[in-house]
Amino acid sequence: MKVYNTLTKNKEELIPLDNKTIRMYSCGPTVYSYAHIGNMKAFLFMDFLKRSLNYLGYKVKSVMNITDVGHLVSDSDEGEDKMLKTAKNSNMTPWDIASIYTDAFLNDIGKLNIHRPNVLCKASEHINEMLDMVNRLYDDGYAYETSDGIYFDISKFPDYGKLSNLDLEGQIAGARVAINTEKKHPADFAIWKKAPKEHIMQWESRWGMGYPGWHIECSAMSRKYLGDQFDLHTGGVDHIPIHHENEIAQSNAYIKKQAVKCWMHCEFLQVDNGKMSKSIGTAYLVSDLEKKGFEPLAFRYMCLNAHYSKKLNFTWEGIEAAQKSLNRLSNLVAAHKDSDAEADSDLIETYKNEFRNALEDDLNIPLAMGTVWNAARSSVKSFRIYQLLMDFDKVLGLNLDIKRNEAEEEIPEEISLLAQQRLQARKNKDWKKSDELRDTIKSLGYFINDTPSGQIIKKG
């Protein structure tokens, strides 16, 4: 498989560093509020990548962090800790907040059929590993102390800015954040912060009580679970300039080698062709989709239909289209399942190859979806194509085997009574009465669908 590496700006063949297992780390959520569907796009990307690697025969070990401490309101060490701020506003402890939103997060990724990484690790449970790095970076001269913390000295790391093509001088001129005068360089960043007494989350260190900087958690935990050097690191494009740049600086300085071989970044989800925004109310949650009657998996389908490295535009019209496509695809799968006709073996091979080739080329799942549809729509319905499609679904994760659009729902007695009357009217070929009853039922919020096997009543 070839993937685009943000670090080298090239597509590269992915070969496990240890010749056995791809070790990948993905930046996870900061659990201070609900994750919106934009966040989910990145986690879906991680999932598509892992499933594809598995499909193509790679062994994979994946790790994702849960950030429950240290992530300040600004990525570049300004402002309050996000967890603390939320805790303060809601009169709960940071631990309560973390617990609530971690559960919500796991629930959401479950609904989106995102496999859990092999290791899900919490920042607050790895303070020792972080302090170990901080201590050594300080001792090795990569960091210095100020009145409020320990800062990484980017002048000691010549490659700083390589990932994002940073023009450090230009950055300084454009910086809008207040300048911390104790920092030697504006881009120097905190790896450890000294804690004021009232700070709830704090741990003992050689500089007194404190808490970790945000970026250090990923360096410490990835190293703990994946080793000094590993294959893949994923995240959203927003992390390229600060978070990942800092991670590279810390990790590489710590092990004196290149820690991560390949960096992959997922583009943003936009809404109505613009930035997703909490203030405009477009930072939708998975539960918002459900409230409008969409399956979370319809959103998954939507994300499968565009390349991870391209911005995807979310609209309600779009999710509607995705849901319909998903329904139809499932119907087609069912049709193949129930058929005993023979499919052309060569054709099956062709589809299989097309699908693999698409995945192998930098995870081109939208292209692979073309093959999925061509296979599904093939004029001969065959159980072998059913098997093929279910094989593809190992990557897609759409649960194509379930019946959609025919879900049994709780029907109120009043409605089913009316439906009974309508059934009777139809038996009598009293079409006028039957149509009136259908209208009545419709006005009560239910929809009647006549099928060869009888009436189907659905909500909406």
Place this chain on the structure above:
RNA sequence: GGCGCCAUAACCAAGCGGUAAGGUAGAGGUCUGCAAAACCUUCAUCUCCGGUUCAAAUCCGGAUGGCGCCUCCA
């Protein structure tokens, strides 16, 4: 102000020099008392202007338009 991305049918979206995948909507059809659903068929020369080439949506230059980051965010 600095950096970068994108521009393909009504909408979403592949395409990476050899003559436009796929999905949704629309249109036509099969089925049905009707409707819906389902299924089948059908639907674009790639923002504009130059250039390179036997050949360009694909490469180069320019114009116009949209978006993102640099500030919280995946």
